[in-house]
Amino acid sequence: QADALLVAGDIFDTANPPASSWRMLYRFLAKISKTLPNLDVVMIGGNHDSPSKLDAPHELLKAFDLHMVGGIHRLEDGSLDVERMLVPITNKEQQIAAYVLAVPFLRSADLRTDNLDENDDRLIKGVEVLYGEMTQAARKLLTPEQAMIGMGHAYMASGQLSEMSERRVLGGNQHALPASIFANDMSYVALGHLHLAQKVAKKEHVRYSGSPIPLSMSERNYKHQILAVELDGNEVTAIDEINIPRSVDMLKVPAKPAPLDEVLAALKALPDDELPREQQPFLEVHVLLDKPQALLREKVLQALEGKAVRLAKITPHYNQREQQDSLQHRRLSDVSPQQVFALSWNKKFDGEPTEAMVEAFETLLTQVEEQDEER
Incomplete structure (x- = not known):
């Protein structure tokens, strides 16, 4: 003991x-x-x-x-x-x-x-x-x-x-x-x-x-x-x-981002619902897109109907230019402050921020979070 x-x-x-x-x-x-x-x-x-x-x-x-x-x-x-x-x-x-x-x-x-x-x-x-x-x-x-x-x-x-x-x-x-x-x-x-x-x-x-x-x-x-x-x-x-044994598994489908048709086929191939909901694994779906899809979530949910998983997140992947343009279509919870900074810098200056700029941003972010916690 x-x-x-x-x-x-x-x-x-x-x-x-x-x-x-x-x-x-x-x-x-x-x-x-x-x-x-x-x-x-x-x-x-x-x-x-x-x-x-x-x-x-x-x-x-x-x-x-x-x-x-x-x-x-x-x-x-x-x-x-x-x-x-x-x-x-x-x-x-x-x-x-x-x-x-x-x-x-x-x-x-x-x-x-x-x-x-x-x-x-x-x-x-x-x-x-x-x-x-x-x-x-x-x-x-x-x-x-x-x-x-x-x-x-x-x-x-x-x-x-x-x-x-x-x-x-x-x-x-x-x-x-x-x-x-x-x-x-x-x-x-x-x-x-x-x-x-x-x-x-x-x-x-x-x-x-x-x-x-x-x-x-x-x-x-x-x-x-x-x-x-x-x-x-x-x-x-x-x-x-x-x-520590894991009571609930975590899945990533597919293993690498793939076009939407391939992703939907992979989701439909998942096992049917045979587990209690609290034991069903969490699922993250990675989709390769050339532009934002308005009904992406609905299509994924339809493919998962009756499957023994709980959808946790859908992550779209774009080329660099589309990635910048698609930022406004993503939920804030899916984007880190560092990603917002890097993408905004890239859009304005057409390049990656320097290490000094990243470190300065981290310092400012720390100060803001400390002020929030003190309130």
Whole structure:
């Protein structure tokens, strides 16, 4: 039986989750508290979460050894409230076995960069300073046999992203965080944000566990998992990847975009409806078109009548010029901000935006999203 559960954000996929989502979370935590009363739970906010909303029940949950840290807090003198983010983890003998640095997603306003060298990347250096403060505070509490465990929700350098699901959350690839922000005496670092399970900088003890379910069709081939980490004192003795079975499959038909007639034939060849609806796979349809089709969705739905699938998305594919002209015909939910920017730039300047322009756009997008979350 595990001694602790670490959840490295996002808790929700929106800053304003509905009441039903909160009920699901609280039921889950209540069930854990009843069935596994000695399990320490540590959850941190991600870039999709509202720091203030996650922090609201902090003191109540803490009384049940359920620690949810939504955002950074500072004391009256401006110093970092490290105590709030240093969470002790107990073993089966109810003795402190480790301290967790529960650092949530860091926004620009969370960082103190005024006194940093102008030659430094201020965002990266600001994150490094904050983790340094947390590490120093943990070292004052640790005994030789106790472990220091880091947590974070960030985009790390060389991290592999999935299409339409994540982005470089500190404003562009120049703000990808180096693994060196984590001290060498950290026994393990649990990371969130990237949906694909992966190691960071080839370090066995610095990992993204990945998302527990696919969050877009581009992730349908991912192996979703949780990581079980065993420690003996402050040494990691084993890291086991425990696969999460997928209860609902995800299909892409056809495998590559094809003309509409071929697509409709492939859809009609799908198995008939023999599964309960909640078990039917989700389907994404890819159609190769030379111009927008007004009745495309109706034709696809007609071909799927009586089939054991749930249509999730229809993705039309055009040549480059048609792709630009068709943007106005697509649903906003099907287009990322980055795609809108790239297509608009191409239409106005007849070319791809430079890397510097893309990075500047990412920075502006981050600032806008942070302002929205603060409202």
